[in-house]
Amino acid sequence: MLEIKGLHASINDREILKGIDITVKAGEVHAIMGPNGSGKSTLASVLAGRDTFEVTAGEVLFNGTDLLEMDPEERARLGLFLGFQYPVEIPGVSNVNFMKTAINEQRKFRNLPPVTAAEFLKMMREKMAVVEMDSSFSSRGVNVGFSGGEKKRNEIFQMAMLEPKLAILDETDSGLDIDALRIVASGVNKLKRPDNAFVVITHYQRLLDYIVPDVVHVLYDGRIIKTEGKELALEVEKRGYDWLINA
Amino acid sequence: MTDTKYTYTPEIPEVFRCRVPLPGTLQAFVNNGVLREPVENPSFSLRPYAGMGMEFRVEPGHKVEDTIQVISFRDSSDTSDIDFSSRVTFGKESSSSTLLCTHTLSLDKFNTQEVIDIRAEYGSRSHIAVMQNEHNDSSHKLKINISVEEGAFIRINFITLHGALLENEVIVKLEGKGAVCELNGAYLMDGAQVIKTNVMMNHLVPECYSSQLFKGILDDSAKAYFSGRIVVAKDAQKTQAYQANHNLLISETAKAYAQPQLEIYADDVKCSHGATSGRLDEMGLFYMRSRGIPVAEAKLLQQLAFVYDVLEKIENEHLRQRLHDLVESRLRGEFGHCANCSMNCC
Numbered sequence: 001m002l003e004i005k006g007l008h009a010s011i012n013d014r015e016i017l018k019g020i021d022i023t024v025k026a027g028e029v030h031a032i033m034g035p036n037g038s039g040k041s042t043l044a045s046v047l048a049g050r051d052t053f054e055v056t057a058g059e060v061l062f063n064g065t066d067l068l069e070m071d072p073e074e075r076a077r078l079g080l081f082l083g084f085q086y087p088v089e090i091p092g093v094s095n096v097n098f099m100k101t102a103i104n105e106q107r108k109f110r111n112l113p114p115v116t117a118a119e120f121l122k123m124m125r126e127k128m129a130v131v132e133m134d135s136s137f138s139s140r141g142v143n144v145g146f147s148g149g150e151k152k153r154n155e156i157f158q159m160a161m162l163e164p165k166l167a168i169l170d171e172t173d174s175g176l177d178i179d180a181l182r183i184v185a186s187g188v189n190k191l192k193r194p195d196n197a198f199v200v201i202t203h204y205q206r207l208l209d210y211i212v213p214d215v216v217h218v219l220y221d222g223r224i225i226k227t228e229g230k231e232l233a234l235e236v237e238k239r240g241y242d243w244l245i246n247a
Numbered sequence: 248m249t250d251t252k253y254t255y256t257p258e259i260p261e262v263f264r265c266r267v268p269l270p271g272t273l274q275a276f277v278n279n280g281v282l283r284e285p286v287e288n289p290s291f292s293l294r295p296y297a298g299m300g301m302e303f304r305v306e307p308g309h310k311v312e313d314t315i316q317v318i319s320f321r322d323s324s325d326t327s328d329i330d331f332s333s334r335v336t337f338g339k340e341s342s343s344s345t346l347l348c349t350h351t352l353s354l355d356k357f358n359t360q361e362v363i364d365i366r367a368e369y370g371s372r373s374h375i376a377v378m379q380n381e382h383n384d385s386s387h388k389l390k391i392n393i394s395v396e397e398g399a400f401i402r403i404n405f406i407t408l409h410g411a412l413l414e415n416e417v418i419v420k421l422e423g424k425g426a427v428c429e430l431n432g433a434y435l436m437d438g439a440q441v442i443k444t445n446v447m448m449n450h451l452v453p454e455c456y457s458s459q460l461f462k463g464i465l466d467d468s469a470k471a472y473f474s475g476r477i478v479v480a481k482d483a484q485k486t487q488a489y490q491a492n493h494n495l496l497i498s499e500t501a502k503a504y505a506q507p508q509l510e511i512y513a514d515d516v517k518c519s520h521g522a523t524s525g526r527l528d529e530m531g532l533f534y535m536r537s538r539g540i541p542v543a544e545a546k547l548l549q550q551l552a553f554v555y556d557v558l559e560k561i562e563n564e565h566l567r568q569r570l571h572d573l574v575e576s577r578l579r580g581e582f583g584h585c586a587n588c589s590m591n592c593c
Contacts, residue, residue, distance in 0.1 A: 050533050076539035088534040092555025093548050101548075102538040109539075141552075158538065 001026050001197050002047075002166055007058035009046045016042045018222035019058070024166065024215075027194045031208055031233060032201045034219035035241050040201045041085060043219070044170040048082035049075050062166065076102075077109040079165030083155040083172050090142040095154070096124065098142045099161050106162065127160035131187045149180035156187040163191075168199045173207040185210030205237035218244055269314065269565045272346070277301060277319040280331040280359070291315065291343065299331035300361075303345075307338030307368070314563055316346040321357040321385065328358040335363060337371040337399070344374040344563055349387055357385040364392045367399040369423065374562050377415075378570070379407040383438055386412040395455075397423025404561050405432035405461075406570050407442055408577045416445040421455035421483075432461040433557040435577050436469035436501075446475040448490075450483040450513075459490040462557050464550050464578070465501035473522070476508040483513050490520040495553050497527065550578050 002024040009017040016039045024030050034040050046053050047060065049072035060067040067075060090098065103123075104114045115123070124138055131153040143151050152172050159167050169188070173181055188198060188211050200211055208216075208230065216232040217224045218241065226232060226244050236244075268274060276283045280299040286292060290309035296302040305311060321329075337343060351357055367373055381387060387410055395401055407413055419428050434442045448457045463471045473492040494503035505522035527549055535545035554574060561567040 045533075048533075048537050052529065071542065072533060072536035073539050073541050073545075076537055082537045084534060084537075088528075088531045090531065090535070090548065090552050092552040098535075098538070098548075101540055101544065105539045105541065105544075162538065 001063055002199075003059075003061040004047075005059045005061075007043075007046070007060060008056045009042060009053045010056055011042075011053050015056070016053070016222055017046065020219075020222070020224060022199075022217060022224065022227075024197050024199060026165075026197055028214045029192070029198045029200060029211060031211075031213035031216045031230075032199060032219055033203070033205075033216060033233065033236055036203075038219045039222045040219055041170055044082055044085075044168050044199075044201055047075075047168055048072055048080065073105070076162070076164075077106050079163075081159050081162055081164035081167040083152075083159060083167060083169040085171040085174060087143050087146075087151040087155055089144045089146075091144045093142050094139050095142055096138045099124070099158065102158075103161060123161065127157055130160045130190055131156045132183050133157055148175035149177065152176055152180065152184055153187070156184050160187065160191055164196065166197050166199070167191075168201065170201045171203060172200070173202055173204065181207065182210060205233045208233045220245055268316070269563075269569060271313050271565070272316050273313045274316045274318060275301075277317060279321055279325040280319075280329045280361075290341075293317070296334055297332065299329070300333040303333065303335045305337045305341040305343045305371070305373075307341055309338070309341050309343075311341070311343040314344045314346055314566065316348065318348045318350065319361075320348075320350040320352050321355070321359060321381070322351070323353040323355055326353075326355040326357065328360070330360040332362040332364070335365040337365070337367045337373045337401070339368045340370040341368075342372040346376045346378065346563075346566060348378040349381060349389075351381040351385045354382055354384065357381070357387075359385075359387045360390075361388070362390045362392070365394070365401070367393065367395045367401045367426075369396045370398040371396075371400070373399075373401045375401070375403045376561055376563075376566060376570070377403060377405045378573075379405065379410055379413055379415075380573075381410040381413075383409055383440060384411050386410065388412075388414040388416075390416040391418070393417065393419045393428065395419065395421050395423070395426035395428050398425045399423070400427040402429040402560070402562075403431070404557065405430075405434070405444075406558070406574070407432065407434035407436075408573065410440065410442075412441045412443075414443040414445070416443075416447075418447045418449075419457065420449045420451055421457060422451055424452055424454050426452075426455045428455075428457045429560070430457075430459045430461075431557050431560045432463075433554040433574065434461075434463040434471060435554070435574065436463065436471060437466035437497075438469065439467070440469045441472075442470075443472040444474070444492075446490075448475070448477045448488060450477070450479040450486045450488060452480070453483050454485045455483065456487045457489070459492075460557060460560070461492045462494070462554050463503065464495045464497065464553060465503060466497040468498070468500040468502075470501070471503045472506075473504070474506040474508075475520070476510065477518060477520070479509075479511045479513050479516050479518065481512040484515040486513060486516040486518070488516070488518045492522045493553075494524045495526065495550065496524055497550075547575070547578055551575060 004022040007020040218226040291305045507520035
């Protein structure tokens with residue numbers, strides 16, 4: 001589904017990603033761990049198409065299509081989703097309208113007519129239940145006045161609405177208490193299917209108790225320094241990163 | 248349209264009629280500064296004032312249920328520079344909602360100067376929206392003098408869409424204890440448009456409240472000037488006075504100038520002022536685009552979000568919705584007119 005080959009990226013001439021290779025297949029959950037400043041969020045942003053980063057070398061294929069040539073919105077319409085570490089507040093745009101606009105753009109791209117009001121409401125209700133979101137959220141401005149946990153739940157809700165093929169979750173667990181963490185994780189687990197995939201970026205092993213990864217990568221200084229099965233996460237939790245960095 | 252009362256009169260050519268009046272609105276027309284037809288009502292009246300302009304009175308103790316909409320338009324029947332004054336009295340403990348619209352119906356180069364003297368009497372509550380939508384070669388200078396008596400509340404929301412040079416000067420005197428004045432404005436300027444906002448907020452007595460929130464979106468080589476002064480007199484203790492001017496610059500050549508000023512002679516007050524100029528938020532745009540929303544739409548949503556809080560200050564729900572729609576079509580680069588109406592009131 002996703003093939004990252006020799007990816008280099010920099011910001012203001014400072015190289016952040018120094019050659020990344022990752023292959024994600026349909027049905028898989030990958031975790032990317034690493035200390036602060038290792039390039040985890042940069043990788044997520046580059047994959048989603050944020051243009052403040054410059055890709056200097058490498059290739060990213062998403063179901064065979066060259067991702068790097070596309071605008072963020074084109075990537076989204078092809079089925080790529082980024083769950084933000086810091087979701088942005090958009091006062092004046094309600095969650096309902098935001099999602100309706102996004103869904104209809106996606107449908108336009110697939111040559112489908114705009115979603116009907118009844119269909120859309122049904123969809124909203126179902127997907128809000130996935131993350132145990134109160135229906136009053138739908139009329140509120142996107143993320144406006146939401147707590148940290150509510151913002152992250154809103155990310156998972158949006159993911160549920162958009163049904164991406166590949167979801168990249170950037171530190172979705174940061175700032176969550178244990179209940180919110182469980183809700184977010186179970187949301188992800190409910191949405192897992194043989195034909196989609198997840199890349200979960202996290203600092204801590206804690207999230208991976210709930211979302212069990214097939215593959216764990218450790219990213220350090222812009223490079224993947226270790227790739228193994230889920231047991232790697234436990235080892236990192238126990239021993240930290242130093243043994244990997246100094247290896 | 249059946250639920251709307253018209254002040255439509257035969258002298259006014261049919262084209263001047265607003266085709267899509269808001270529900271619960273009573274309309275009056277001022278053509279090139281002349282009130283076309285007086286309105287007499289137990290609760291309020293609109294009469295000619297000194298030949299041009301109008302005398303507008305809301306009677307003491309009356310609550311006017313309808314929104315009183317005064318549509319002031321320039322057209323080719325008089326293209327000279329005009330200068331006129333109006334007098335407005337909101338009687339004791341009255342309550343009313345007024346919408347003042349300024350439009351142009353022909354492309355002549357108009358110059359309009361207007362002075363409105365407003366007295367908000369004891370305990371009155373007045374909401375005023377000023378909708379400015381003239382063609383982009385027409386200039387309008389509006390000066391509003393407001394005296395606010397004890398316990399009176401007045402709020403003016405300026406929504407400025409089109410016009411060449413638009414000057415709004417507001418001089419407020421908070422004269423009685425507990426008087427409240429709120430001034431808000433949203434201006435959307437592009438091309439070579441210029442807007443000048445000049446506010447003088449005088450807190451003369453204790454325990455009054457004032458707030459100012461002016462926000463603008465400036466594109467191309469548009470310019471916005473904001474000069475706001477709050478003066479708190481020596482005896483005006485327990486004053487609360489706030490002022491904010493924020494501009495969103497869409498192009499490199501748009502300019503915003505802000506001069507916030509505070510003059511405080513009392514020692515027990517809460518006052519603040521703030522002025523910012525910024526550009527579209529890259530992170531916010533990326534967030535929306537990452538959900539599949541095209542960049543142009545994302546920019547539009549962010550601009551709408553920027554002026555959202557000013558529009559939300561408009562109390563009348565129908566009017567608020569109408570103005571949200573007008574602002575949206577303005578931002579989409581369309582000429583501002585109401586949905587379902589083919590007439591350009593500007």
